[in-house]
Amino acid sequence: MEPLKPTSVSCPAKVLVAGGYLVLDRNYTGLVFGLDARIHTVVEPISTKAGVTISEIVVKSPQFQEAIWEYGYRSQGQDAGISVTQLSVGHEQSISASKNPFIETALTYALTYIWTLLPNQRIASSSIRILADQAYYSNPGTSTNDSKPSHFLNFNVSLRDAHKTGLGSSAALVTSFTAAVLSFYLPTEKWDLKTQEGLRILHNLAQASHSHAQGKVGSGFDIASAVYGSCLYTRFSPALLNALPAPGTPGFATALQTLVEGPSWDTQIQKAAIKMPRGLRLVMCDVDCGSETPGMVKQVLKWRADNPEEADKIWDDLQKGNEALAKELTRLACTNDNESAADPYTQLRTLINTNRTLIRQMSLASRVPIEPPQQTKLLDYCSTIDGIIGGVVPGAGGYDAIVLFVEDRDEVLEWLKQSLKSYKVDDAEEGLKIGKVGVIGVREEMEGVRTEELALYEGWGAGQ
Ligand SMILES: Nc1ncnc2c1ncn2[C@@H]1O[C@H](COP(=O)(O)OP(=O)(O)O)[C@@H](O)[C@H]1O
Numbered sequence: 111m112e113p114l115k116p117t118s119v120s121c122p123a124k125v126l127v128a129g130g131y132l133v134l135d136r137n138y139t140g141l142v143f144g145l146d147a148r149i150h151t152v153v154e155p156i157s158t159k160a161g162v163t164i165s166e167i168v169v170k171s172p173q174f175q176e177a178i179w180e181y182g183y184r185s186q187g188q189d190a191g192i193s194v195t196q197l198s199v200g201h202e203q204s205i206s207a208s209k210n211p212f213i214e215t216a217l218t219y220a221l222t223y224i225w226t227l228l229p230n231q232r233i234a235s236s237s238i239r240i241l242a243d244q245a246y247y248s249n250p251g252t253s254t255n256d257s258k259p260s261h262f263l264n265f266n267v268s269l270r271d272a273h274k275t276g277l278g279s280s281a282a283l284v285t286s287f288t289a290a291v292l293s294f295y296l297p298t299e300k301w302d303l304k305t306q307e308g309l310r311i312l313h314n315l316a317q318a319s320h321s322h323a324q325g326k327v328g329s330g331f332d333i334a335s336a337v338y339g340s341c342l343y344t345r346f347s348p349a350l351l352n353a354l355p356a357p358g359t360p361g362f363a364t365a366l367q368t369l370v371e372g373p374s375w376d377t378q379i380q381k382a383a384i385k386m387p388r389g390l391r392l393v394m395c396d397v398d399c400g401s402e403t404p405g406m407v408k409q410v411l412k413w414r415a416d417n418p419e420e421a422d423k424i425w426d427d428l429q430k431g432n433e434a435l436a437k438e439l440t441r442l443a444c445t446n447d448n449e450s451a452a453d454p455y456t457q458l459r460t461l462i463n464t465n466r467t468l469i470r471q472m473s474l475a476s477r478v479p480i481e482p483p484q485q486t487k488l489l490d491y492c493s494t495i496d497g498i499i500g501g502v503v504p505g506a507g508g509y510d511a512i513v514l515f516v517e518d519r520d521e522v523l524e525w526l527k528q529s530l531k532s533y534k535v536d537d538a539e540e541g542l543k544i545g546k547v548g549v550i551g552v553r554e555e556m557e558g559v560r561t562e563e564l565a566l567y568e569g570w571g572a573g574q
C-alpha cells in the first residue's frame with residue numbers, strides 16, 4: 111500500500127436566489143448560486159513511533175478558540191460500519207460542551223463508506239484541519255503574526271461566539287470534510303473527485319450525513335452547491351434517508367454504500383441552467399438582525415397544508431417566475447448584444463419584481479415575514495441606485511440578508527457601500543428592526559468542490 115499523502119479540498123458557500131420553501135418539495139426547483147467564500151479541510155498522516163498502533167483522528171479548527179475534537183474509531187460487527195467516539199480533550203472543557211455534531215457525523219459516514227470499499231484494511235490515524243474564509247463570520251478576524259500573512263484569519267473567539275453571516279458554513283464544512291477524508295484514504299481507482307461518479311457519490315454521502323446531523327430538515331440545496339457550484343436544484347426524496355439504519359446499528363454500512371452508489375438517489379442538478387450574465391455580479395448584504403429558518407419553514411408548510419388551493423396558485427406562479435429568471439440569466443450570459451441595448455436588463459428587472467410581489471403575497475397569506483416591510487424598503491432603496499438591477503431576500507428570507515444583481519463595476523459597489531452607511535431604518539416601524547446593513551465580501555462562484563495546494567495553509571502549521 112502506498113503511504114498516505116496530505117490532501118486538501120475546499121467547497122464554496124451558497125445563496126438561494128429563488129425557490130425558498132418551494133425547493134423543499136420535489137415538484138419545484140431552487141436556483142442556487144455558489145459564492146466565492148470557501149471552507150477548506152486538510153487531512154494529514156500522524157507520525158507514530160515504530161510499532162505503536164493507535165486509532166485516533168484529531169480535528170482542529172485553528173481559527174477558533176478551544177476548537178479541537180479528538181475521536182477514537184473502530185469497526186463494529188454485523189456490518190454496522192465504523193463507530194466514532196469523542197475522546198477527552200485534556201482541558202477543562204467538557205466533551206458535551208465541545209461536541210461538534212457536523213464533524214462527528216461526517217467522520218462516521220465517511221469512515222464507514224471507506225470501510226465498505228477497503229474492508230480488510232486498517233484505517234490509519236490522521237490529523238485534520240478546517241479553515242474558513244472570513245465572509246462566513248462577521249467577527250473581525252486578525253492576521254496571524256507570521257512574517258508571511260495568511261489568507262485565513264484568526265477569529266479570536268470560540269465557535270459558539272462566532273456570528274454566522276448565513277452563507278452555509280455547515281454544508282461547506284461537511285462537504286469539504288467528507289471529500290478530503292475520502293481523497294486521503296481511498297485510492298483513485300475506488301473513488302475519484304475528478305470524475306462525475308466521484309462527485310455524485312460525494313454529493314449523496316454529504317447529503318446523508320449533513321441531513322442526519324441537522325435533524326433532516328433542509329432541502330439540501332446547500333450541499334448541492336458545495337459540490338457542484340451554481341445550479342438549478344431539485345431535491346432528493348426525503349424517504350431515501352428514512353430507510354437508512356442508524357449509524358452503528360446492524361446493516362448500516364451496506365445500506366449506506368448502496369444508497370450513495372446506487373440508482374435510487376433522485377436529486378437533479380442542472381448546472382447549465384444557471385449562469386451569471388456578463389457584466390453583472392451578485393452582492394450579498396448582511397442586515398445584522400437574523401431569523402430562525404426552521405420556525406419559518408414550519409409555519410409556511412402549515413399554511414400550505416391548511417390552504418392548498420391558495421398556496422398552490424402562489425407556488426406555481428413563483429415556480430414559473432423562477433424558471434423565467436433562470437432562463438433570462440442564461441440568455442443574457444449567452445448573448446452578445448447586451449452592450450448595444452439601452453437597458454439590456456429591463457426583462458431581468460421585471461422578473462425580479464414579479465417574483466418579489468409573489469413572495470410578499472406568500473408572506474402575507476402565511477403570516478411569515480419572508481419579505482417583511484423593512485426588507486421591502488431596503489430592496490426598493492437599493493434598486494434605485496445606479497448600476498443595481500434589483501434584489502431579493504435569499505433562502506428563507508426574513509431579517510437575515512439581501513442579495514443584489516449589480517453591474518460589475520468598482521464604482522457601483524463603492525457607491526452602494528457609501529449609500530448603505532447612511533441608510534436609515536424607518537423609526538415608525540413596529541416589531542423587529544433591521545440593524546446596520548453591510549456588504550459581505552463575496553460574489554458568485556460557478557465552481558463547486560476542488561482540491562487545493564497545501565501551500566495555502568502556511569502559518570496554520572501542519573499538526574500544530
Ligand atoms: N470553521 C468551522 N469549524 C468547525 N465547525 C464549524 C465551522 N463553521 C461551522 N461549523 C459547524 O457548523 C455549525 C453551524 O451550522 P448551521 O447552524 O447549520 O449554520 P450554517 O447556516 O452556517 O450552516 C456550527 O455550530 C459548527 O458545528
Ligand SMILES: C[C@@](O)(CCOP(=O)(O)OP(=O)(O)O)CC(=O)O
Nearest residue numbers: 130131276328329330403505506507
Ligand atoms: C426555506 C428553505 O427553502 C431555504 C432556506 O435557505 P437559507 O439560506 O435561509 O437557509 P439557512 O442558511 O440554512 O438558514 C429551506 C431549505 O431549502 O432547506
